Amino acid sequence: MTTISHMTVRIALTGLVIATGFAAKAATDGDNKGGKMRHERPSFSTLDTDSNGALTREEMAAHTKMRFDKMDANSDGQLSADELGQAGKKRAQKRAAKMIVRVDANDDGMISFEEMSAGKMGKRQTKMFDRIDADGNGSLSEDEFAKLGERRGGKNKRQKAGE
Template identity: 50%
Template sequence: MKRTYLLVGLIAAGIALSPATYAQEAGGKRGHDVSFSDLDTDGDGALTLEELQARGQARFAEADTDGDGSLSRDELIAAGRKASEERADKTLERLDADKDGAISAEEMQAAGGERRAKGAERMFERIDADDDGSISEAEFEAAKDKMKGKKRKGKGKRKGHNSEESDG
């Protein structure tokens, strides 16, 4: 169980610090943290395309600390680090029941660890194609390939994206 939490934590930390994450979450508020009123800048009760575009431009400008109109590697890293720190603070606030500045295994478990463990078990069972209780390298690679295919399909369905070009 500790390995699962450690693995999930390491993956989350890697994602949180990646430049791609900042490109999606710049400005500190993730998509689900943004309120309607944050976006409705003129307060008329309706969102326009211009208001949504203005939000993206403001997030970019905030990250562009030298004001040169582009985001350097250092700016992306700094912005990603800021977003990661904000997420860590929110996570501590939400899960640190005894307010000691750390999340214990018990606090993690109380916050839904059992549900996550069952999800991990279901994922393991899906990957373990031959049901032998272990995942071979072939099963692991097949699962990775399947996930890559799902991601490409999702990108291909979005307006203006071509799944073959998204392979990178």
């Protein structure tokens, strides 16, 4: 495989990793802990509304109801696709702002390809490519690429549509 093709595969995989990461992060509030996406957890004292040192089902349900009501923009007691989408957008914007702070090496408020490829993200992408490259030849065969979908829990929508 030529150097240009090898680079093209790496760039495509970088885009795939980034797109997958943004989609997953947009669906949650929290950090990735132990490989699972989690919402930011409120403090115990926030949930313990009667300050008795114990959480009841009712206190937990009240917190869940508060989160629901916050997303229910028109207060009709139901969440529409638009309301859920707006909540997801807000979370995605918060995650994007945190990412810029973390990755923006020159503090210009933007992330260049070089900044994105360097450091932790670049290392992760390289590690993933090396893991997928089962024969270690520096390129991905069609079979190795197909196994990428299997590792992610099945084929993606484009692969299904193309069959």
